Amino acid sequence: MTTEQQEFARRLRKQSTKPEDVIWNTLRSRRLDGMKFRRQAPLLNYTVDFMCLERKLIVEIDGKQHGWERNYDAARTHEIEQHGFVVVRLTNDEVLNDFDVAIAKIRAAASP
Template sequence: MPHAPVPPQRRSNAKRMRKVMTDAEVKFWNAVRAHRLGGLSFRRQVPIAGYIVDFCCASHRLIVEIDGLQHVEDIAYDNARTQRLERDGWTVLRFWNQDVLADIDNVCLHVLIVIGET
């Protein structure tokens, strides 16, 4: 499926966000980058469907979002975003920062289970 052109401002924002990741995002990235998780290819801060997603594995149409406490206040926005991405055929997994920081192994295991790699 071809993707829509990404506006220059959104591309610039994604590039900037790759440089200022949260501790939880860094921990997840270190666990999955360079095909470390089951040989899967993940990219970070990727523009998709008008949003910038934290991580995606395009070959499995999987998006992983690492959420901090600010997401508690804007659940409606996150739900609308998830529904839009799912309409486009993506599976969206959300993990809390604390879950990633405290138990990265189970977060990675959950990702593998969802894509059927276990």
């Protein structure tokens, strides 16, 4: 991990979106089933929204996206999964309007 990646992650943590704040409030301090999550964590050449190393689980919160962003996210997800991680993608709307379903998806992905 480079210093540049660390600085980028710090900036992202300071500029988090409302859906990221909502999810983080549940994931932080091992509040969700004792899992330890990191926020805006560098991984490979990326910065992921939330990462639980113990379960090799990544949670990404996606806003409204254009076609090129979906393609980039798909390639990024594929590369991360090639390293043994499970990636859960949630939309802003899921987090804000269907929170219980969003948390259920995270729990399901974390199950062995």
